[in-house]
Amino acid sequence: MxxxxxxxxxxxxxxxxxxxxxxxxxxxxxxxxxxxxxxxxxxxxxxxxxxxxxxxxxxxxxxxxxxxxxxxxxxxxxxxxxxxxxxxxxxxxxxxxxxxKLAPVDTNLFPGGFNNLNPDFLPLCVQATMSAVEKICPVAQRFLLIPENHTRNTFYLSNVAALSAILRQAGMNVRIGSLLPEITAATRLDLPNGATLTLEPVKRVDDRLVLDDFEPCAILLNNDLSAGIPEILKNLEQFVIPPLHAGWATxxxxxxxxxxxxxxxxxxxxxxxxxxxINPFFAQCGHIDFQERQGEECVAAHVDDMLQDIAEKYREYGVEQDPFVIVKADAGTYGMGIMTVKDASEVKGLNRKQRNKMAVIKEGQPVSEVIVQEGVYxxxxxxxxxxxxxxxxxxxxxxxxxxxxxxxxxxxxxxxxxxxxxxxxxxxxxxxxxxxxxxxxxxxxxxxxxxxxxxxxxxxxxxxxxxxxxxx
Amino acid sequence: MxxxxxxxxxxxxxxxxxxxxxxxxxxxxxxxxxxxxxxxxxxxxxxxxxxxxxxxxxxxxxxxxxxxxxxxxxxxxxxxxxxxxxxxxxxxxxxxxxxxKLAPVDTNLFPGGFNNLNPDFLPLCVQATMSAVEKICPVAQRFLLIPENHTRNTFYLSNVAALSAILRQAGMNVRIGSLLPEITAATRLDLPNGATLTLEPVKRVDDRLVLDDFEPCAILLNNDLSAGIPEILKNLEQFVIPPLHAGWATxxxxxxxxxxxxxxxxxxxxxxxxxxxINPFFAQCGHIDFQERQGEECVAAHVDDMLQDIAEKYREYGVEQDPFVIVKADAGTYGMGIMTVKDASEVKGLNRKQRNKMAVIKEGQPVSEVIVQEGVYxxxxxxxxxxxxxxxxxxxxxxxxxxxxxxxxxxxxxxxxxxxxxxxxxxxxxxxxxxxxxxxxxxxxxxxxxxxxxxxxxxxxxxxxxxxxxxx
Structure with missing residues (x-):
C-alpha cells in the first residue's frame, strides 16, 4: 500500500x-x-x-x-x-x-573537488560565498586557507586553486598556509593547467595565525583534521571556519x-x-578493534537486523535486488575502512587483508567505531x-x-x-x-x-x- | 595634476x-x-x-x-x-x-527588462531572490506580483513573465494581480515566445489584497506608481516590496x-x-511650469553653472568634447520629459513642441520639478x-x-x-x-x-x- x-x-x-x-x-x-x-x-x-x-x-x-x-x-x-x-x-x-530512493550517504564539511564543478556556475559560487562571509565574518577581508597536507596530489591542489579563486572573486585577499613542517618558505607548486599555487608556512604569534606580511582575519579550513587538531589551531582568536569540532578528530x-x-x-x-x-538506515558500534577481532558481534548483529529491515522495505516497494549494507569507520573520510556486506557472516570471518583494510583510515588513524549503513544502489x-x-x-x-x-x-x-x-x-x-x-x-x-x-x-x-x- | x-x-x-x-x-x-x-x-x-x-x-x-x-x-x-x-x-x-568616467544616470527601483538578461544567469537571479526573501519576508510563500498597467506592451509583459519565473524558481507561489479596472476576471495574454501570462483582478478584503483562492503573504510591486499611490495599496498589512515611498508618486x-x-x-x-x-554633477529646480514658462530662469542658471563646472573638469582631464547637461523631470521614468542642453539659452527659448515634451511624463503627470544633471558621454x-x-x-x-x-x-x-x-x-x-x-x-x-x-x-x-x- x-x-x-x-x-x-x-x-x-x-x-x-x-x-x-x-x-x-x-x-x-x-x-x-x-x-x-x-x-x-x-x-x-x-x-x-x-x-x-x-x-x-x-x-x-x-x-x-x-x-x-x-x-x-x-x-x-x-x-x-x-x-x-x-x-x-x-x-x-x-x-x-x-x-x-534518493539518499545522502556522506556529508563532507571540508569539500575538495571544487575544480570539478562546471565553470559556468562560478558566479553562483562567488555569490554564495559573499553571503556566507557576510553572515560569518563580515569584517574579514584577508583569508588564510589551510589545505590538506598534500603537495603532490595535483587533483587536490587544483581544488585548492579553484577554491582560492572563488574566495578572491568574492573579494577576499587569500593566501594559502600549510601545516606541513617541510614548508619553511613560500613554495610554488605547479598545477596541471599550467598555473601555480603558492604554499606558505603558517606561524603562530600569540593567539593568531599569520604568514609573512599577512595578518588574516579568518582561517578557512580545507583540512578535515583526520590526524587530530594540531596545537597551532587551538584557541585562536581569529574566526576559524568551519569550527574545529567539524573535523574528523571529533x-x-x-x-x-x-x-x-x-x-x-x-x-x-x-x-x-x-x-x-530519502533516508538510509544506520546503526553504530563502538569498541571495535578489527585486528583483535573485537566488536565483530555488534557489527554482525546490526548487519543482520538491518538486512532484514531493508528486505522488508524492498518487499513493500517491489524492489527485486539483494539488500546490502556498508560498514565504515564512524570518523574519517576518503572511503578508507569501508566494506560492502550482504550477509552478517561476512563481517565475522575477515581475513588479514580485509582486517588491515578496515583497521585504519586516512593518516593511519585506527578505527574503533564503525557505522553500519543501509546500502543504496x-x-x-x-x-x-x-x-x-x-x-x-x-x-x-x-x-x-x-x-x-x-x-x-x-x-x-x-x-x-x-x-x-x-x-x-x-x-x-x-x-x-x-x-x-x-x-x-x-x-x-x-x-x-x-x-x-x-x-x-x-x-x-x-x-x-x-x-x-x-x-x- | x-x-x-x-x-x-x-x-x-x-x-x-x-x-x-x-x-x-x-x-x-x-x-x-x-x-x-x-x-x-x-x-x-x-x-x-x-x-x-x-x-x-x-x-x-x-x-x-x-x-x-x-x-x-x-x-x-x-x-x-x-x-x-x-x-x-x-x-x-x-x-x-x-x-x-563611469557613472550612474538613473536608478530604477521597479525594474523592467528581466527578459533581456542572459538566461545563463538565471541561477544567479534565483539565488539572489532567495537571499532577498529570507531577509525581507522569510515566512512568505505566496507572492502577488503587481505589474504596470500595460496589457499590449509585449516587451513589458515578457519582463513580467521572466520576473515571475525567477520568483517561482526561488520557491514562491506567484500570481499576477492587475490594478486595471478592465481586468475583471482572469485574463490570458499571449507573449511573443508563445507562452501566456495570466492577469487576475486584485481585490481588497479588509487590510489585505487577495485574488480568487489566493491569499498572498507579500506584494511585489513592478509598478512604479507614477500615477500616484492607488487607494487599494495603502495601509496594507501584507509586506509591500519595495515600499510605497519608493514609487514615483513620492x-x-x-x-x-x-x-x-x-x-x-x-x-x-x-x-x-x-x-x-564616478559621479555626475546635479542640481534641482522646483516650481517649474514649462507651459507657463515658469521657472526657466532657475534651470538656465543651473545649466550655465554646471556647463562651466564640467568645462573645468574637462580641461583638467584633457577631455576635448563639448560639455552638455540633461534636464529631466525630478519624478518619473521612461525617459519622458528629458532634454539634452549644451547652452543655457536652449532652455529659455523652448518652442511649443519642446514645452509639450517637457511638461508631462508617464501617466500624464505634470512636471513641476526638474533636475539638471551633468551629461556623461x-x-x-x-x-x-x-x-x-x-x-x-x-x-x-x-x-x-x-x-x-x-x-x-x-x-x-x-x-x-x-x-x-x-x-x-x-x-x-x-x-x-x-x-x-x-x-x-x-x-x-x-x-x-x-x-x-x-x-x-x-x-x-x-x-x-x-x-x-x-x-x-
Whole structure:
C-alpha cells in the first residue's frame, strides 16, 4: 500500500508543475503510510513503481516528481529552517539514486573537488560565498586557507586553486598556509593547467595565525583534521571556519545521520512520504578493534537486523535486488575502512587483508567505531559506467555538482575509495532551475531533486554542529 | 595634476591584479586631489588619460583598472555598508561609460527588462531572490506580483513573465494581480515566445489584497506608481516590496543623487580618486511650469553653472568634447520629459513642441520639478551604434545586465526615450568574475566595474529610502 498524498501545500495557489498532476492523475502513488491509520488502498500498479533497472529510461520517477510538484512548499520549509540554524560555510554531499530512493550517504564539511564543478556556475559560487562571509565574518577581508597536507596530489591542489579563486572573486585577499613542517618558505607548486599555487608556512604569534606580511582575519579550513587538531589551531582568536569540532578528530558520521533522521522525518511529513525514501538506515558500534577481532558481534548483529529491515522495505516497494549494507569507520573520510556486506557472516570471518583494510583510515588513524549503513544502489550510469552524484553547497545555496563516473565498480560499491580513479562529469545545469515542461528525469529536474536532498543533509550537518558544539 | 594614489588597502596582502601594477608602474595616474594639499606633481603623460574616442580600443582604462586592482578592498567596503543598510529588493541602474568616467544616470527601483538578461544567469537571479526573501519576508510563500498597467506592451509583459519565473524558481507561489479596472476576471495574454501570462483582478478584503483562492503573504510591486499611490495599496498589512515611498508618486531623483553624492564621496576616499570620475554633477529646480514658462530662469542658471563646472573638469582631464547637461523631470521614468542642453539659452527659448515634451511624463503627470544633471558621454558602441549598459541587481547582488544598443541616437542623448527602440544585448558574462590575466576592458573586467558602480547607486537608493521613510 504505497502512496504519497498530494501535499496540502501544493493545493494552495498555483501548483509548480501542473503538467505532472495530469500525468499522475489525482494521487501520486509511491511512498508509504502506516496501514493502521489509512483505509485499505488498491495495490499500486506496477507502472507507479519504476522498475529499478529502468530508473533512467522507464516510467516517471515519482519521488523526483513529487519533489518538483512541491517546490514552493519545500523552499518555504528550507527558509524557515535556515532562519533557526546556521548552514556550514561549505559542504559536499555524496548521493545515491536508486530511482525509488534518493539518499545522502556522506556529508563532507571540508569539500575538495571544487575544480570539478562546471565553470559556468562560478558566479553562483562567488555569490554564495559573499553571503556566507557576510553572515560569518563580515569584517574579514584577508583569508588564510589551510589545505590538506598534500603537495603532490595535483587533483587536490587544483581544488585548492579553484577554491582560492572563488574566495578572491568574492573579494577576499587569500593566501594559502600549510601545516606541513617541510614548508619553511613560500613554495610554488605547479598545477596541471599550467598555473601555480603558492604554499606558505603558517606561524603562530600569540593567539593568531599569520604568514609573512599577512595578518588574516579568518582561517578557512580545507583540512578535515583526520590526524587530530594540531596545537597551532587551538584557541585562536581569529574566526576559524568551519569550527574545529567539524573535523574528523571529533566528528562522527553517526551524529550526522542521527541529525539526518530528524531532518528526514520532518521533511517526509511535509511531503507526506515515507522518510525511508530519502533516508538510509544506520546503526553504530563502538569498541571495535578489527585486528583483535573485537566488536565483530555488534557489527554482525546490526548487519543482520538491518538486512532484514531493508528486505522488508524492498518487499513493500517491489524492489527485486539483494539488500546490502556498508560498514565504515564512524570518523574519517576518503572511503578508507569501508566494506560492502550482504550477509552478517561476512563481517565475522575477515581475513588479514580485509582486517588491515578496515583497521585504519586516512593518516593511519585506527578505527574503533564503525557505522553500519543501509546500502543504496546507484542506478545512474553513463555509457555503462556507474555514476554517483556529488552536490556542492556554499552557505545554504547549492552551487553545483558533478558525477563520479567509474567503470570498474559495481552498483553496490562505494565510489570514493582509496586509489580509485573517477572521471568527474560536471552537472550541465544549475540545481535551482527545474523545468516544469520537461520530464522529471531530465537534467534540470533531476538536479533540483539532488539539490533538495543534499540540502537536507546540509541541514543535518547544521544540527549536528550545534549538538557537538554544545558538547564541547 | 591628475592621479590616483595606490590604495592603502591594495598594499596589504596580495594584490588582486598584480599584472596591472607592473603595467602601470608605481602610481596610477588618473583622478584628482586638491592642489592645496598635494605637492606639485609632474603633468600626467597623455597615455595615462585614454583618449575618449578610443576608449574601447585604445590604452588601458585606468578607472576600470583601478577598480580591478582594489577588488578586495571594494568588496569589503560593500560588506560593511550592507550590514548597516538594507538593499532594495531589486533595482536596475543605467550607466554611462565615457572611458575616463563611469557613472550612474538613473536608478530604477521597479525594474523592467528581466527578459533581456542572459538566461545563463538565471541561477544567479534565483539565488539572489532567495537571499532577498529570507531577509525581507522569510515566512512568505505566496507572492502577488503587481505589474504596470500595460496589457499590449509585449516587451513589458515578457519582463513580467521572466520576473515571475525567477520568483517561482526561488520557491514562491506567484500570481499576477492587475490594478486595471478592465481586468475583471482572469485574463490570458499571449507573449511573443508563445507562452501566456495570466492577469487576475486584485481585490481588497479588509487590510489585505487577495485574488480568487489566493491569499498572498507579500506584494511585489513592478509598478512604479507614477500615477500616484492607488487607494487599494495603502495601509496594507501584507509586506509591500519595495515600499510605497519608493514609487514615483513620492520619489525624487534629486534625493537619490543627493544620497549618491555621499556614497561616491566615501567610495572615492577608499580608492583615492576624484569622486567626479564616478559621479555626475546635479542640481534641482522646483516650481517649474514649462507651459507657463515658469521657472526657466532657475534651470538656465543651473545649466550655465554646471556647463562651466564640467568645462573645468574637462580641461583638467584633457577631455576635448563639448560639455552638455540633461534636464529631466525630478519624478518619473521612461525617459519622458528629458532634454539634452549644451547652452543655457536652449532652455529659455523652448518652442511649443519642446514645452509639450517637457511638461508631462508617464501617466500624464505634470512636471513641476526638474533636475539638471551633468551629461556623461557614452563612448561604448557596437558596430557604430551607441550602447548604454544597464545593470540588474536583486538584493545587493549583481545578477546581470544588458546594453541598450541604438543606432539612431547620439553619444550625448538619452537612450531610454519614449517610443525609442533599442536592441538589448545581454552581458555575456557575470559581473562578479573579473579576469586578472586579461586587459581591463575585456568583458568580464568591464562588467565588474559596471557592477561596482551600479552597486554604489544601489547603496544610494538604500540611503534614499531610509531618508524618505523617515520623512513619511
Amino acid at each position: 504505497n502512496f504519497i498524498e498530494q501535499s496540502n501545500n501544493s493545493r494552495r495557489g498555483h501548483s509548480r508543475c501542473e503538467f505532472s498532476k495530469k500525468a499522475a492523475h489525482a494521487k501520486l502513488t509511491i511512498g508509504k503510510a502506516s496501514a493502521t491509520i489509512q483505509p485499505p488502498q488498491p495495490k499500486t500498479p506496477d507502472r507507479m513503481v519504476p522498475h529499478l533497472t529502468t530508473a533512467l529510461t522507464g516510467p516517471l520517477l515519482y519521488l523526483e516528481q513529487h519533489i518538483l510538484d512541491n517546490q514552493a512548499a519545500i523552499e518555504h520549509w528550507f527558509r524557515g529552517r535556515w532562519l533557526r540554524h546556521n548552514a556550514p560555510f561549505y559542504a559536499s554531499v555524496d548521493l545515491r539514486n536508486a530511482g525509488f 566528528r562522527r558520521k553517526s551524529n550526522h545521520f542521527a541529525a539526518y533522521n530528524r531532518v528526514a522525518e520532518d521533511f517526509a511529513k511535509l511531503l507526506h512520504i515515507d522518510p525511508w525514501l 546507484t542506478f545512474e550510469n553513463l555509457n555503462g559506467a556507474v555514476a554517483e552524484p556529488v552536490v556542492y553547497m556554499i552557505d545554504h545555496f547549492v552551487v553545483g555538482g558533478f558525477y563520479r563516473v567509474h567503470t570498474g565498480r559495481g552498483q553496490d560499491e562505494n565510489l570514493n575509495a582509496p586509489g580509485m580513479r573517477f572521471e568527474p562529469l560536471a552537472f550541465q545545469t544549475a540545481c535551482t532551475l527545474p523545468d516544469c515542461s520537461a520530464a522529471p528525469d531530465t537534467a534540470p529536474n533531476r538536479f533540483y531533486a539532488y539539490g533538495v536532498v543534499a540540502r537536507l543533509a546540509l541541514l543535518a550537518a547544521a544540527l549536528e554542529l550545534e549538538d557537538t558544539e554544545a558538547a564541547d | 591628475n592621479f590616483i594614489e595606490q590604495s592603502n588597502n591594495s598594499r596589504r596582502g596580495h594584490s588582486r591584479c598584480e599584472f596591472s601594477k607592473k603595467a602601470a608602474h608605481a602610481k596610477l595616474t588618473i583622478g584628482k586631489a586638491s592642489a592645496t594639499i598635494q605637492p606639485p606633481q609632474p603633468k600626467t603623460p597623455d597615455r595615462m588619460v585614454p583618449h575618449l574616442t578610443t576608449a574601447l580600443t585604445g590604452p588601458l582604462l585606468y578607472l576600470e583598472q583601478h577598480i580591478l586592482d582594489n577588488q578586495a578592498a571594494i568588496e569589503h567596503w560593500f560588506r560593511g555598508r550592507w550590514l548597516r543598510h538594507n538593499a532594495p529588493f531589486y533595482a536596475s541602474v543605467d550607466l554611462r561609460n565615457a572611458g575616463f 520619489r525624487r531623483k534629486s534625493n537619490h543623487f543627493a544620497a549618491y553624492n555621499r556614497v561616491a564621496e566615501d567610495f572615492a576616499k577608499l580608492l583615492h580618486i576624484d569622486p567626479w570620475l 557614452t563612448f561604448e558602441n557596437l558596430n557604430g551604434a551607441v550602447a548604454e549598459p544597464v545593470v540588474y541587481m536583486i538584493d545587493h547582488f549583481v545578477v546581470g545586465g544588458f546594453y541598450r544598443v541604438h543606432t539612431g541616437r547620439g553619444q550625448d542623448e538619452n537612450l531610454n526615450a519614449p517610443g525609442m527602440r533599442f536592441e538589448p544585448l545581454a552581458f555575456q558574462t557575470a559581473c562578479t568574475l573579473p579576469d586578472c590575466s586579461a586587459a581591463p576592458d575585456t568583458a568580464p573586467n568591464r562588467f565588474y566595474a559596471y557592477g561596482v558602480v551600479a552597486r554604489l547607486a544601489l547603496l544610494a537608493a538604500a540611503l534614499e529610502l531610509e531618508d524618505t521613510e523617515a520623512a513619511d
